[in-house]
Amino acid sequence: MIQVFVNSIIYASEIAIVAVGISLAYSILRFANFAHIQFAVVGGYATYVATELGLPLILAVPASAVFVGGLAVVVDILVFSRLRHISPEGKMIVSWGVALLIRAIVASIFGGGSIIIETNTTPIRFAGAIFTSLDVIVVSATVAFMVLLHAFLYRTRTGSGLRALASNYDLAVTRGIPGERMIRLMWFISGAYAAIGGSLIALETRLQPNMDLIILLPVFAAVTIGGLSNVFGAVLGALFLSLAQNFIISIDFGSLVSDQSWFVPSQFRDYVAVLALVLVLLLRPSMTKRGAN
């Protein structure tokens, strides 16, 4: 049981840090940005390139975050800023097109095969659970970056400005908050957090151009569960989803009806995300409305 909790916290950490960026963008611009997942993929590759160039991981990940944060701003300048007036559905579809373009560029540069970023990890056994020193770093990094984001949003004037824009964009702009400049800042933060999340996922798993398809469902499920525009709700959504997914694959269903063990294969955890999405949409139809931020 402890193993399940440990795995859930690790998986939730990987998802949450990507998910908060989607919520941040949604809270201000009111559309689900599918390209965000590709920002995470680019972040993973950028970290890989940085390590290949000789940077230690502790510098490679921040460098990747700055690069992808800048990329997100560039994408906004080139694409999304020109679509401010169109419907959220239109922007969402365009974001999918941007995601496909980024994926094609990544695949053309790095090829279709997978890449493993070399790390020196140590296995840890604690209270019957097995995990690694890398897992500890991943969870710690996620907690640290969440605290940092919270402090920024709730302890600084700029953060207050962002929250004001999320609460009522027109009113905030009328009161003198520079809307477009703040949106660019939001994109930078969103892209940077996607890059950090993508890097952590790449360190824990492997890099491949289609890894967006693997993380897309759990990330969007976590954001939906937590409330689309609720940044820290996405973190709770990730934790809830991760617990549900890991519990499902750890129960010996076979022993409940026979003397043979049978576990739900681990790949079925994605269907838990689908089920969670359906339940949330059924039980919380108002979740697409503006939530508390």
Added chain:
Amino acid sequence: MKRNLLNAAVFAAAAIVAQPGALLAADTIPVGVIANLTGQDVNTSLQMARGVELAADEINAAGGIDGKMIELIVEDSEYKAQEALTAATKLYQVNQVPAVIMFGGSSLMIPVGELAQQEGKVLINTSSSSAKLGDYPGALFSILPLDNIVGKELGQYVYDKGARSIATIVPNNTFGTGIADAAGAAFEAAGGKIVRKVAYTEGQPDYRADVQAIIAAEPDALVGVGYGDDSRTVFKNARELGFDAPWYAAYPSIFAVENEEWMNGKLSGVDNGGYANDGGAAVLAAYKAKWPDEDEPLAHIYYGYDAMMVLAKAIEAGGVESAEIAAALPSVVESYVGATGKIVWDDRGQRIDPPLDIIEYKGGKFETVGTID
């Protein structure tokens, strides 16, 4: 990877040049080749196709078959069942080839075998090892031994190595589960116990939960098969989580080793053998002469070579029609000793009693340390 794709493209281009039109000249004998020149596992597939090419070169250089040259028509399966079927349909119906030599997993080989049986054509399997391949007698013939034979030898090998409890980990496909079932049955028959079975879906980002469950079950050894990026990821998870028991496998040479240092001395198993003979040496020499800048060839080159050779001998002995080839194949195989050793078929045209080697991963590469009689 880039070089593999380039090689594949060059090979495909050469095949297209060799076959300028859909209608083949009457003084050639068309032979179909289906390989995954794009998609996954390209390198091993390309090696098989090169083995076929070397055999065709040898036959044509010696004057062909009754004066007719072998004409290879290569199609790409992309390692997808639907594309493999499209390729086979084109080869059998449009190009009118009497026989196809194919590389691909069971998920591709079985549907193409069904098609060959329906069309009254011949399919020679060089890479798939599902026991279900024997369900198409007279149409599907295998140069590679089937899983149940290799799996059985693996189960006994693991027991002989001293393991008394094992966990199995395989990809969830006919190849993986076939090996796991056969190895597990042989191991249990010898007196061992299976403490955990894992069949994972390919393409997952990690297999952490599967490996944790195996570690928790505390087996004496881990038994399985794997290939490509997934096997590398399983090794990564096992290494990082501190798994330290021996790892026994069927066809360990097709694993993608993730960390040489960690893997050294840990991985061994039963693999196809029999190349250490005059036939194998001749193929190796021809390979190095034709592709001097390439790395050492994989085992699949020998299977491709033998497939083309037995097919040519069957055409020579029986005739160029599919039915004549199917009828002649079992008898010509009886007297053939090829690059993969002597080929013995059961009455379904499936290879039994193959030469098998015991190989170990040492010093960053696989070494043959014994054979199974």
